[in-house]
Amino acid sequence: MELDKSLLSGSMTLLVMKLLEDGDKYGYQMIEELKRRSDDTFHLKAGTLYPLLHNLEEKELVTAYERKAAAGKPRRYYRLTKRGAAALVEKETAWDTYAQAVGKVLKGGACCAGA
Amino acid sequence: MELDKSLLSGSMTLLVMKLLEDGDKYGYQMIEELKRRSDDTFHLKAGTLYPLLHNLEEKELVTAYERKAAAGKPRRYYRLTKRGAAALVEKETAWDTYAQAVGKVLKGGACCAGA
DNA sequence: TGACATATATCGGTTTCCGATATATAATCA
DNA sequence: TGATTATATATCGGAAACCGATATATGTCA
Numbered sequence: 001m002e003l004d005k006s007l008l009s010g011s012m013t014l015l016v017m018k019l020l021e022d023g024d025k026y027g028y029q030m031i032e033e034l035k036r037r038s039d040d041t042f043h044l045k046a047g048t049l050y051p052l053l054h055n056l057e058e059k060e061l062v063t064a065y066e067r068k069a070a071a072g073k074p075r076r077y078y079r080l081t082k083r084g085a086a087a088l089v090e091k092e093t094a095w096d097t098y099a100q101a102v103g104k105v106l107k108g109g110a111c112c113a114g115a
Numbered sequence: 116m117e118l119d120k121s122l123l124s125g126s127m128t129l130l131v132m133k134l135l136e137d138g139d140k141y142g143y144q145m146i147e148e149l150k151r152r153s154d155d156t157f158h159l160k161a162g163t164l165y166p167l168l169h170n171l172e173e174k175e176l177v178t179a180y181e182r183k184a185a186a187g188k189p190r191r192y193y194r195l196t197k198r199g200a201a202a203l204v205e206k207e208t209a210w211d212t213y214a215q216a217v218g219k220v221l222k223g224g225a226c227c228a229g230a
Numbered sequence: 231t232g233a234c235a236t237a238t239a240t241c242g243g244t245t246t247c248c249g250a251t252a253t254a255t256a257a258t259c260a
Numbered sequence: 261t262g263a264t265t266a267t268a269t270a271t272c273g274g275a276a277a278c279c280g281a282t283a284t285a286t287g288t289c290a
């Protein structure tokens with residue numbers, strides 16, 4: 001594909017990083033928020049999210065810290081690093097390019113234009 | 116994900132099937148046309164396309180026939196079956212849903228709305 | 231002769247994502 | 261009290277997508 005293959009379908013990484021743009025969040029919270037913000041379209045699974053977060057941490061695109069909640073297990077919060085924020089911008093641009101290209105193929109049949 | 120996982124990133128299957136909507140095509144031709152219709156964004160590789168086509172054939176979403184060209188190796192043309200055309204419509208709808216959901220997440224930060 | 235474009239094909243590998251499973255805490259309910 | 265459910269994190273194994281490399285075969289052009 002050559003345009004950032006990791007977008008296809010690394011879209012989950014993009015979306016998770018986007019959630020962190022609004023402020024630090026912990027894993028379980030991201031699952032809920034992604035569901036909400038996508039109008040119940042994305043049901044991100046724990047088995048997908050946690051390895052993904054660990055991977056972002058390794059690449060230093062996010063940092064993590066633990067904090068006890070009023071009840072339950074302590075929560076592991078994630079924060080976008082500067083490099084993470086820069087990577088996010090790139091990923092958003094790549095997504096736009098990709099989505100637009102799909103749109104071109106889906107709309108532009110031989111039926112409608114010689115262009 | 117629950118919305119047709121094979122869209123993420125089965126987008127290639129969607130795009131290839133879409134190309135066939137305009138008429139029968141052979142593999143190499145699809146690679147060239149996808150490049151053209153996407154304004155040089157998608158560089159579909161032979162190693163991706165041919166297994167994908169064989170898979171569509173197995174599922175009876177396309178049929179194939181061979182035809183000699185004026186020169187060179189004979190070409191293997193593919194044609195959308197009725198089931199294939201129906202599957203294409205579904206895949207296009209799924210793509211729309213998916214792309215819109217990504218759009219919602221990318222646009223709707225906590226920064227801009229309580230909605 | 232060799233390089234290149236056309237054309238199809240397969241194998242092995244990486245990355246994505248998920249299902250299943252495990253662990254731990256607290257609330258609710260029968 | 262015991263069972264279930266929700267919260268919260270984690271890992272493992274597997275399926276599927278896509279690609280790089282490679283192989284094959286034909287024809288043209290220098």
